[in-house]
Amino acid sequence: MHINRQNYETFFLLYADNELSATERKTVEEFVDANPDLAEELQSLLDVILPAEISTADFKSNLYKKEIELDSLQESMLMALDGELDPGHAKKLQSAIQADINLQKEWNTWQQTKLDPKDKMVFADKKSLYRKEEGRVVSISFWRVAVAAAVLLFGLFIGINYFKKQDAAQSGFVKSNANPGQSKETGSNPVTAGQVNTPQTVTEEKNANAEAQQSTASADPVSDKQKTVSESQVSGKKQPVNTGNAEKSIAVKAATNNKREEKPVTNSKTSLENINNPSGNESTASTVTNKKGVEVTEVEKIPEQQLASTTTDKKKIAAPSRPVVDYNSIPPMETNSYAKTASFSDGDPGNDNKVLYMSEGTINRTKLGGFLRKVKRTIERNTSVKTGNGIKIAGFEFASK
Amino acid sequence: MTEREYNECVNHYADNVYRFILKNLRNEEDARDVVQGAFEKMWVNRLQVDNEKSKSYLFTVAYNHMIDHIRKNKRISLKDDFAEDSRGAAQQHSNAKRILDEALAKLSETQRSLVMLKDYEGYNYAEIGEITGLNESQVKVYLHRARLQLRAYIVRPENVI
Structure with a gap:
């Protein structure tokens, strides 16, 4: 390349456009130095070249993505603030902070950027968040519910009737035992009352002497009667002796109550006729079976005199309604206890003794039964539906009697 | 559960x-x-x-x-x-807590969430990463940037008490 005063303009333009190589640029610069009058012309060409006014350096720096650039101390502080710094480094950092006041200020500033966990906010409507697992639902059709209800009602009805009957029967028995005067009021026979009490008297001491019996007879007619009945049932050896004692007691009684002597006898006959005859004598009747299984009416064994003597004082004679003597359970003669000899036959399936309840007709009339009958009548009247003797509920008919 | x-x-x-x-x-x-x-x-x-x-x-x-x-x-x-x-x-903000709340509000949702999960709940970087779907190093970088922004807001002359 040769530059001279004829072709220098071309070289000057190439220089300004930066299109020359380093050697050519140097040649141009040497030419300008040799011809200073042309230096001004080169400068004017360089001046019209647009400068790079917009620097992309800042923009690019924003575009760059780089990992955070922190010095090690600052990063250590941030890690310590997050609690992620290992204990060894944390110790070193603490000592460095304590040694430098500027670091202390820096550390305090970083600590201010940490949120306070005590800054609580309460979610007021927690109830809306609670949940409960739904249990398994089993659907039951209406007719099943209706049948179940009917069965329950039926069971309730039967149960109430059963317990009421039992209560009434028990209360009747207790009444008849507890109120001796009832025999008079109900027209019961004293002779049969005496029979009823025989369970207690059967086991009474057989070796009691005559004096004791006499005194007892005069003091307590009931016990006297019991003794006389027991005498009729004892073995053949002792019977004569006891009969004698009985006669003695009867004699004492006869002396005291001559006027009443005949009445009880007739009553005893009436009672004999009425035994096992519910219509005639509802309140008192019982049969006793002896040890050999032969059914014996105790009244027949009792001498009339004894009967007369035992029935002289009706007010004091108890007339229990349905006791039963189970002679099979009676121990031999030496048994002294009253309690052991008496037993009820209600729940004993092996016992053949018959029991006649007192006022059974009235016991069956319960309040519930009456109420149901009223309901039945009302329904019949209103619906003009004719039912049977029973009560119809939900397609079921209950017998009212 | x-x-x-x-x-x-x-x-x-x-x-x-x-x-x-x-x-x-x-x-x-x-x-x-x-x-x-x-x-x-x-x-x-x-x-x-x-x-x-x-x-x-x-x-x-x-x-x-x-x-x-x-x-x-x-x-x-x-x-x-x-x-x-x-x-x-x-x-006029007069207390540090209020200024900090304002500074927190200036952060992006991600940065704000990271700061709160760290400071309020005490999760470590890995746990925060599991919750937010970020990896551990991302959590660390985003969290530190968030701290720098919070600090820059707090030390502004108008916020200095």
């Missing part, structure tokens, strides 16, 4: 989740909706949720619900930001 464990979760974590969401959304009703949605989802999936991880599960679900909510209501959120700014300019 049993019914009892779920209800214990309600007792233990409902307030924390509510605070986490409310500080992000700055709207009580929206925060309540998000919290209820999160608990509802946990109830539905209770058989798959391990009781030991119930808290992080709850925060994860709540965080995702919150992000969805923010995306749906971006315009409203911008208006809120504007209102917040104007209000902030008008008032």
